[in-house]
Amino acid sequence: MIKKTIETALNEQVKREEFSSRLYLAMASWCEANGYPGAAAFLYRQSDEERMHQLKIVHYINDRGGYATLMPLPAPELNYHNLKEVFEQVMEHERYITSSINDIYELTLNEKDYTTGNFLQWYINEQIEEESSMSKILDKIRLVGDDKAGMFHIDKELEAMSAAPVSSATAAE
Ligand code: FEO
Secondary structure (H helix, E strand, O other), X not given: OOOHHHXXXXXXXXXXXXXXXXXXXXXXXXXXXOOOHHHHHHHHHHHHHHHHHHHHHHHHHHHOOOOOOOOOOOOOOOOOXXXXXXXXXXXXXXXXXXXXXXXXXXXXXXXXXXHHHHHHHHHHHHHHHHHHHHHHHHHHHHHXXXXXXXXXXXXXXXXXXXXXXXXXXXXOO
16 A cells, blocks of 8 residues: 555645646647647647656556555746747756656655555656657757757658657556
8 A cells, every 4th residue: 555645745746747748738739730740740749749758657656555546736937938949848857857756756765665666766767868859959049049950850860760660658567
């Protein structure tokens, strides 16, 4: 049976992953409406991934005898100045998610819940990957600056990256 402290912390993470999904959906919509179809496809896919991250925690809490619950979510930002701002915010958000996962991991050590600690290892690895790929994208966007041809290529690259199936959340199972 999962401890109440761990259940509460994991339910907070369910909320954060759900918000991530909403945030990337809002960003994807902005990209689609503002002439960045590749970035839109990439962010729609990220939104689906976040939904998988959320679902994986929901199942875990319930499988351990807890109760996964949903909470009210704030509205995501709907307006952006440019693609650079979008990915800067993605980067900032992923860093926040990483630190929240690390906090829960620390709690599992304090509570001696090694099973949940083990479960969270997948998220720790996933965050390394996500931060690394977002940082590379942001570097490229910063490098091209206002160059329209460069931005066109980045958008094409993001489109190619979005072609991979959303399967990472189940890969570790
Ligand atoms: Fe679920 Fe992008 O972290």
